[in-house]
Amino acid sequence: MVNPLYARLQATANRLIKAYGQAGVVTRITPPDPVLGGEPVSTPHPATLVPMAYEARYVDGTNIRSGDMQIYISSVGLASEPTVGDVVTANGTDYAIVNGDPNKYDGVTAVVFTVQGRIA
Template sequence: MANLIYTRLQATAQRLIAKYGQAGTVKRETPPDPVYGGDPVVMSYPATLVPMAYEARFIDGTVIQAGDMQIYISAVGLPIEPTVGDVVTANGKDYAIVNGDPNKYDGVTPVVFIVQGRQ
């Protein structure tokens, strides 16, 4: 069962991202059916997000590289949990997710998705 405090935090995060963010998409490629084959299918999910460049002090050249973006994605209304391998479209550019944090403090309610995107 979801904790009330985390539900309120999720609503606050959604309100702030809606106010200061932008519309974007999270794209996930599903592999073909193992029995029938076919082509991979790319599903696009609309999302509200805030892309921000990493501060220079965090860029180490290995884990965080120059050009990487820290992207805050609202969990409200997003039917999937963004994960490594998905692609986020923000600022008209595609960023592959290379690292992510779902921020599920109670293990149930995702407050906000914070992902590291790389072009």
């Protein structure tokens, strides 16, 4: 059951990301069939997002590298949940998702997707 508090938080996050963010694309790359082969299939999904550089104190060179971006993606209207292996296009740059948090506090409603993007 959807908690109304998280629905309001989702709406607030969406409003802020629309106001201060930008249009971007989350691309899901499906690998070829292991038996039949073929080419990987890329499926782009339009998204509204806010890319932010990590503060220097968080960059440790292992988990978070220089150039990594913390990307907040609005969950409202997004066709699929961003996951590791997807590619996010923001600021004209492609970032491979290496880590993510769906922020589903009640287990159902994704308030906002927070992902770590690394230049692809």
